[in-house]
Amino acid sequence: MKKIDIKKIKLRQVSVDQIDDKVLLINLYATQLLTLIIGIVWLLFQHRNPFRLLEFPAQSNFWMYGVGLTAVVIAVDVLISRFVPEQANDDGGINERLFRKRPVWHIVLISLVVAICEEMLFRGAMQQTFGPYWVSIIFAAIHVRYLRHWIPTGLVFSISYGLGWIYIQSGTLWAPILTHFLVDTVMGLIIRFRRYDEA
Template identity: 35%
Template sequence: MRKSQQELIKQISDKELTYHLYFTQILLLTISFVLSIFLFNNFSTFFYQFQLSWDIFLIGILSGIVIVLLDLCLMKIIPEKYYDDGGINKRVFSSRSISEIAFLAAVIAISEEVLFRGVIQYHFGWLIASGIFAVIHFRYFAHWFLISNVVLLSLWIGWVYEWTGNLLVTIMMHFVIDFLLGVHMRWKAKQAEKKEGISDE
């Protein structure tokens, strides 16, 4: 499955990959809007989940940083093949500018957290939301380590939402994780390019 995924990724241009990525996030937001109409008695109940508080920084940002540091430590210990997702994340982040990575991470964090925590978890519970979150990341199913990471991450973010009841906290946490890991992938790609340049000389 990973080989066919890698071949498919190679056939898609950067522009097409970006289009599909943004289309997916818009689709998630559309699903959130439609479900909200049927599940919430009024929109004020939904918007009450967005609360400006110090938890955004104390819990959201700090939790995101801790998870990224843990992930980076594991990358040093665990063989690289365990993090092989078929090259999708590398294609998505490695050639983008810092501002593009930040914008993309924000879009992903908002669309996914609004749907999975703000709508699904609010109405159906922590475990169901975490399970569905893992299912939509089906491209990781080819590797037990990656899907385990996704499941554990989803459970952790879901628990943070249960604890705070604040979507802005989980959005910030999700953003920090995707942004910092995206910047790390970009940095790794630049380092690899430099090494190739030196070896060619």
């Protein structure tokens, strides 16, 4: 059996332009699967049933929290994109690569997968342990692509805190899942259908 020399393994930073579409999607879905697994294991350690967490509530007013927070987030994002220079709001081009040429059905699918997996971990499991403030700091920190600029980092922290708040107020994980899904879908569709100036 051939041995692998760990000393010869070299890590190098790559830009989003150096990653092909297939690798980008594999990375996205693999990280979401890992997020979901960690969330489920965390819930089991808390002696909580992950399936019970996803039961629809008897009262259906949770959608008002979800849609309301979505409207606020999109309004703030539109204002930021209108008045803040693009370089101060740069995510390194990942969202652009992910959504610009993606079919609409795939944008919706990506948004749904991300919303369920991330909300299961962050709001469903971690918020029970750390509370919405510290979970929001962790949530902002894992969105590494935004950390170079304080405006998107602050926006991600604020959205996360809002998701934690509506989870508490509504009493169901479906409120933050709905917001997360709608925000990602709308932003993805904006990127997909935005007119680009051809230089």
